[in-house]
Amino acid sequence: AQTVTQSQPEMSVQEAETVTLSCTYDTSESDYYLFWYKQPPSRQMILVIRQEAYKQQNATENRFSVNFQKAAKSFSLKISDSQLGDAAMYFCAYRETSYDKVIFGPGTSLSVIP
Amino acid sequence: DVKVTQSSRYLVKRTGEKVFLECVQDMDHENMFWYRQDPGLGLRLIYFSYDVKMKEKGDIPEGYSVSREKKERFSLILESASTNQTSMYLCASGWDTQYFGPGTRLTVL
Numbered sequence: 001a002q003t004v005t006q007s008q009p010e011m012s013v014q015e016a017e018t019v020t021l022s023c024t025y026d027t028s029e030s031d032y033y034l035f036w037y038k039q040p041p042s043r044q045m046i047l048v049i050r051q052e053a054y055k056q057q058n059a060t061e062n063r064f065s066v067n068f069q070k071a072a073k074s075f076s077l078k079i080s081d082s083q084l085g086d087a088a089m090y091f092c093a094y095r096e097t098s099y100d101k102v103i104f105g106p107g108t109s110l111s112v113i114p
Numbered sequence: 115d116v117k118v119t120q121s122s123r124y125l126v127k128r129t130g131e132k133v134f135l136e137c138v139q140d141m142d143h144e145n146m147f148w149y150r151q152d153p154g155l156g157l158r159l160i161y162f163s164y165d166v167k168m169k170e171k172g173d174i175p176e177g178y179s180v181s182r183e184k185k186e187r188f189s190l191i192l193e194s195a196s197t198n199q200t201s202m203y204l205c206a207s208g209w210d211t212q213y214f215g216p217g218t219r220l221t222v223l
Contacts, residue, residue, distance in 0.1 A: 004156075009154070033210065035211070037214075043216075044214055044215070044216045044217070045204065045206075045214040045217075046214070047211055047212075047213075050210075050211060091156060091157065100145055100147075100162055100164055100170075100209075101159060101162070101172070102147075102159075102212060104149075104156040104157040104158075105156055106154055106155060106156040107156050
């Protein structure tokens with residue numbers, strides 16, 4: 001069965017610095033999607049970034065970028081120039097291309113220190 | 115913008131009550147999902163639906179049922195609420211990417 005692991009339950013970063021959140025997953029599939037979702041305190045979960053496994057190029061969205069290592073089954077999220085509004089719970093998620101279910105990791109709580 | 119709404123942000127019920135949580139999306143998505151979110155466990159899938167009147171069990175369906183009579187609406191039903199169902203419930207819709215509602219924090223006393 002597919003699993004998603006986030007080994008860092010909590011992390012903190014100084015404002016304007018860079019932080020990397022780790023995610024590993026287990027699958028025997030070759031084609032799938034990977035996601036990072038952000039859930040700010042008491043606010044709605046939103047998609048941060050998405051990666052298709054068949055694409056070798058790492059996805060980027062403004063200050064957010066990923067390091068996708070398919071062979072290592074690793075999918076880390078890098079946040080550059082951290083801002084106070086980046087403080088949130090971050091979930092890594094996996095979905096097979098042909099299947100509806102999304103598997104979520106347990107989440108990493110990120111604090112941003114002013 | 116995709117909009118997913120949930121009927122209540124906060125709900126307090128008593129053990130044994132029947133509870134309805136409703137979710138509505140405005141993007142004509144075929145797929146809709148119900149999750150519960152608990153600290154340290156992430157999101158766990160309760161049920162999902164890929165079309166009207168179609169449903170599939172997720173990872174933790176026990177104690178829950180669902181209803182999808184219209185494409186835009188997906189309801190989660192707790193037939194007889196129990197204290198271990200106290201949790202945050204999140205609805206989502208979408209295929210490639212899931213779009214989430216604001217969540218309902220349910221407390222069962």
